Amino acid sequence: AQSVTQPDIHITVSEGASLELRCNYSYGATPYLFWYVQSPGQGLQLLLKYFSGDTLVQGIKGFEAEFKRSQSSFNLRKPSVHWSDAAEYFCAVGGGAGKSTFGDGTTLTVKP
């Protein structure tokens, strides 16, 4: 069975500081991996996804993520956080068509 663990429930960073959100997955084959962002009262928006190829994936809003097969990880990074990045972030793993499993999310707070 596929599963996703986001070890950090809540992270606080100062505006302008770098950010890394952790994601570990369990999947029997090469996974499809996703990061989504959810602002209060909004649906999820896709930041980036990985299928194959270059293990460093660029996404929208200046985010990137690195796939590390040996560590079963797909961590999300941003070099300089903006106040508007405050939101909840979800990592997801997918295999068969449409079958995605989401982690429980990490809430990001940005200090001025």
Next chain:
Amino acid sequence: EAGVVQSPRYKIIEKKQPVAFWCNPISGHNTLYWYRQNLGQGPELLIRYENEEAVDDSQLPKDRFSAERLKGVDSTLKIQPAELGDSAVYLCASSLGGVPGETQYFGPGTRLLVL
């Protein structure tokens, strides 16, 4: 282009009452998903449609939940009767064609509170 539309945005009902949620996917998207998101958790898939066919409803509590997607466009999710534990956000998403790993586009969700 309009995104995924859901209504209502909020619903408060008493337990044992019925409730229905409506979703209109992005035009041209053949695949439609219903998710439930409990507080502090990620979304969990309830049912997935390819056009009008439910191809994955293994997580749908069929004793009280039902869904339909007539004509393969918009969809309705119903709960009857609602229980306290059904309080959650119900998200609808759509994608082009059910290809593994394709992007899903989410609506804003319906927040249900069962008293």
